[in-house]
Amino acid sequence: MTNTMNSPETEVAVSISVDGQAVSVPEGSTILDACTAAGIDTPTICYGPNLTPVNACRVCVVELEGSRTLVPSCSREVEPDMVVQTDSDRVKHSRKMVLEFLGSGVDLSQADDLNAWSEHYGADPNRYGPDAETMNEPVKIEDDLYIRDYDKCVLCYKCVSACGDDAQHTFAISMTGRGFGARIATEFDGVLPDSACVYCGNCVAVCPTNALQFKTEFDLRQAANWRPEDQSVTTTICSYCGVGCNLELHTQDERIVKVTSPDDHSVTWGNLCIKGRFGWQYVHGDSDGD
Amino acid sequence: MFGAGGGTSSYKEIEETNLIVLWGSNARNAHPIFFHHLLKGIDNGAKMYAVDPRRTSSAKFADTWLGLNLGSDVALANGIGREIIAAGLVNEAFVAHSSQGFDEYKESVEKYTLEYTSQLTGLPPEAIQELAHDYATAETAQILWTLGITEHHNAVDNVLALCNLALLTGHIGKWGSGLVPLRGQNNVQGGGDMGALPNKLPGFQNVNDDAARGKFEAKYGVQLNPEPGLHLTLMFEAMERGEIKAAYVLGENPADSEADILHARKLLEGLDLLVVQDIFMTRTAELADVVLPASVAWAESDGTATSSERRVQRIRAAVPPPGEARHDIDILFDLAKRMGHDWGTPDPEQLWDELRDLSPMHQGMSWERLEQTGGLQWPCPSLDHPGSPFLHGWLYEDDLGGRDPAPFSPVVAQGPKEELTDEFPLRLTTGRALDSYNTGVQSGGFNSPIRYGDALDMHPADAERLGLADGDQALVSSPRGSVEMRIRIDSSLVEGLTFTTFHFPDLVDANVLTSDAWDKKSGTAEFKAASIRVEPLVAARG
Amino acid sequence: MADLHFTDATATSGEVEAVNLVLGDNVAVTTETERLVRGGTSRRKGLRHLLLPALHALQKESGWISPGGLNHVSEMLQVPPAEAYGVASFYEMFRVDEAPGHDDDVAHVCVDPSCRIDGADELIASLEAEGKHVHRSPCLGQCERPPAVFIQGRRKADSVPADEEPFTLPQAGDPSLSLLKRIGVVDPMSLDSYREHGGYDALTKALDMGADAVLDELVASGLSGRGGAAFPTGFKWRSVRDAEGNDKHIVANCDESEPGTFKDRHLMEHDPFALVESMTIAAVTTGATNGWIYIRGEYPLATGRLENAIAQARDAGLLGDDVAGSGHAFHLEVRRGAGAYICGEETALFASLEGFRGEPRNKPPYPTTNGLFDQPTAINNPETLLNVLPILLGGADAYRALGTEGSPGTRLFCLSGRVANPGLYEHGFGATLGEIIDAAGGAQGDIAAVLLGGAAGSFVTADSLDLPLTLEATREAGTTLGSGVVVVFNSDDNMVDVCERITEFFKNESCGQCVPCRVGAVRQHEMIVTLGTKPMAQEQRDLHEDMVQVMADASICGLGHTAASAIKSALALGIIGADSQ
Structure with missing residues (x-):
């Protein structure tokens, strides 16, 4: 009889050229993985290491020899001898335009990464004039756990994926409508507490623009007291059930201000439940106030 | 199981298994992130059975839900075993090589025909047959359970009955198959690892094993009692007999969490000395003579916790303890000092290394490796050992790793201790809500939009017969006492079965109702099966 | 679950x-x-x-x-x-905002170019004056009979009033017709009538030849897809045949929604058995056992006739577990779309059919290996499929005798707008634009512009009347045949309004998934509305060029790639935004 240990598949390496540099990555890797391996920083919005790529934002596009259009690096798997350009005029143009388009219709004031990339590529959202249509959505504050500010939403699908097949399988939200009128919403745009939402906060954790925000962060920002530079992050283990979820406790002034989970840990892959995500108030002796 | 005090499998395995049997567990609510792994398994094509008296939110993901009679788990397991044998689906090679006692087992389950099992469980015979055949013929299969198996008066029998099925089919000791108890508390596994069991030393070494005990005696220079101690339920019995007069309670709230709670509180009140070390002023602490305010282990101190997949992981202090609260080990060190033993200054890493010296299964888990790897799964006997994704691989080794074959353990089906009577005609079972935890002292700290409080869930037909509507108040009584509860209609319940959570003892003292019948082998009380009567409270109808 | x-x-x-x-x-x-x-x-x-x-x-x-x-x-x-x-909420035909408050039918009136210049506004005004419930609709695929109306029935079948009118094909009786030769000749409701006109001879022949020979013949014929992308059909089918997997699909893309297009509607309404037969040939050739006809929701007549054709074919043993005694199984089903231009994009069509939002998927992987239900799928439009019949019956050489070297065979053209006899025409590839317009009775008035290939195509002017309408010549001229659309505008037509509407069309029809298309379509619309009849400043021209490039380079699918092409051509040709207008 044999001991049926799990043995990892033998890895096959694939070599491609990125900006003239030879890069070798395991079969099944994406062009983005190859770029990362080559030390090339790539802007991403809808990509998440713990999510299935939806390649909707198109900011990570690269030029692939033989392809008529640019290709999304986050989802395109490497094939032997691909020749990829990440810094050609076409690539720079598309990345700039995607960021510029988003900036022209969405409030990116709290999307630090995107703003840095916009500057890098010279995106100028003002080119579309002051009357350009915007998301124009009010902040939704429906409970004490997190808020939804769709004025900041870039429709990257990450929250939908995290709520759905990629993690939580609750499906409380979906992309709805079409075109520029598309919005993330519950059925009939009902309020969250009446929806299927179970407040795991996994959507908040993946949001790239702070459109979804923990109420703790929102309140501190409202009070002009959100100070990332004064915050530290400590990884520990959740105090509730015995699954052993890793928690990242973000603390400011010796108080927990939000909780995330490492997206590369095999227990959680960045996901938590309502207790792990929000059940920390008692540490500071807070009660639910009723 | 088979001598090891932990679940056999890694979470990753359920993503790759072919058949999932979730038995007496509502992991969707109680272990939500484990359930993510289970969902990956389903998405990867695994078939899922849910065996539970209630069609829980977990059961709603199953291809097939089997709503067995409360407490008929052994009957169902024995029936499945008998059917596997009768249908010729036994893994003969595995049974011959790796097990012992098959003939006795076969004889013990002979009477559990599909028809008889159907009578005991309330399940259609063909559904039992289907589960038996699917389990036996799956390439890999896991049985997972939680308190639906273990909070019964015959808890250990329940577990053994499931273990027998794994032995019959070889669904243990290989990747993707296994027996997985999901731990309900963040470090209950770690508590066991550290020897917080009446009959165990750290590393699951037996108290009555002279060699093992000798190591500890040599290390600490004291004689240790070779007799197993008392488990919680026996402690309360000993209090009742006046044999226990003092208790030192660390991080436990028995005055809310024990079954037959009124009785338990009386016993705690009657102690000569009650010391409570906790982060909350719990109901137990309110009864105490001395309260030692402790720090929050997971956020205010350094150490380790062990998860349901036997993964030892680091916990780290993120904030200082408030006010006069102190770290548990500081308190213990000081206490030792007052008793005349100076242990020096506590250092979590040194304490951990002390454990590694004494517990072979933890030997390879240096603090440094725990930091680097994001946790290691025991047994991890040496620094170059990668940890153990699953247990009992020896069952497939030619020489069984030098061990004895794993024994079948014939067990007999018994229903719940507390039978239904005309006076108490309804079954009550208990469980967890997604957003709340145990007696609510921790989870009560945040405003959950999905919290509905404790209610008594009942089938529409039962409610109608009693003249109750959704939201009505009712008086709920068991042979031990009565509480007022709000009624919630739940058409997914089987008629005659009621359900409640137990997270809000300040509002509803649900454990007034629960049964104090307990398992002689494990000491676990039968929270899962009481008999109750429900009477409308007229005033509430407004 | x-x-x-x-x-x-x-x-x-x-x-x-x-x-x-x-x-x-x-x-x-x-x-x-x-x-x-x-x-x-x-x-x-x-x-x-x-x-x-x-x-x-x-x-x-x-x-x-x-x-x-x-x-x-x-x-x-x-x-x-x-x-x-x-x-x-994705689909035009579904209302999700509030209850309608009445039990009446709803009249969908087309507001796209061909109807827009020919009475759409007036019709809407008169219907509303009658108290009818009107929905302004994108192209309804009836451009030859403007203004187009589709009645969405309430608790009764949907209908198209114009379907009550007698039908004649402009080229009726022309012996050179290949694809259209049965139109108006066979009884579309009768399998017997179809068989009397050579129906199912091609299937018989295909079964005799065997799959490999059929594929060889198709490849030799040079047949390429008529939906716009012009992918070689023989290669597509061979890929599906070679793909691993037991469950394979044949999908007829009958979601004809490109403004100006109505050719497939004619084929389905008047020669439905030919579509069923050609799909059956595709099935036995590729090894597919499942067939789906995804038809746009606004085609009730075609839907009914196809359902009848399938039922009759099934009864005759030409569909089902054993197609014509060949041992091949093929099960065919009709599915209605619900109003979404994007669902004509093949991967969006799959998503829609599978019950998801009609959002396109990135390619690769391609449908031939990962198509409908992630299984190998051959998806073709009806015109492409119908070409298979003459190729098999007459052989690749005879087929290649028509058309040009680079564009073998014939092509269907949808003539609408300012021509004397709008309608569906079949011409060998290579006829010039001018010849095609002349065949439709010539232009009415001075040609101001011709929209070639649909809203996703481009404008040309009278300067291009000598352009041979082949794949290669149009490509070289920087335009496209698209789905065979030829909409003629004369100097009385308000081209600013037409262009605004084209930008509005893409704004409405973008699925919203990818940023270049979702935002680009809106910004283009805003730009053209703001422009009006004014000359366009260079800065704005540069900005539009920037938009054209990112949409073409970085959008997920063909909708985004082409959503700015018509406006690009209109600006380049001075149809809008010119200095002196």
């Missing part, structure tokens, strides 16, 4: 009945006894494709997708309500 959450809204008895009629026994969870419930993920996933038909039933019953109705559908199919709502 999942722990779904439903609001308290309940369905009316009419909604329950309507939905259950569509679903039959196909429900995701069954309670066998009080203690035995079956459901599960694979079953739920297997039923998801019934979502769109169920939503159609709700819409017809209640005039909208009500919360109670949605809950019922969601529960029966175990589709999360938020997802079901996301799907419903």
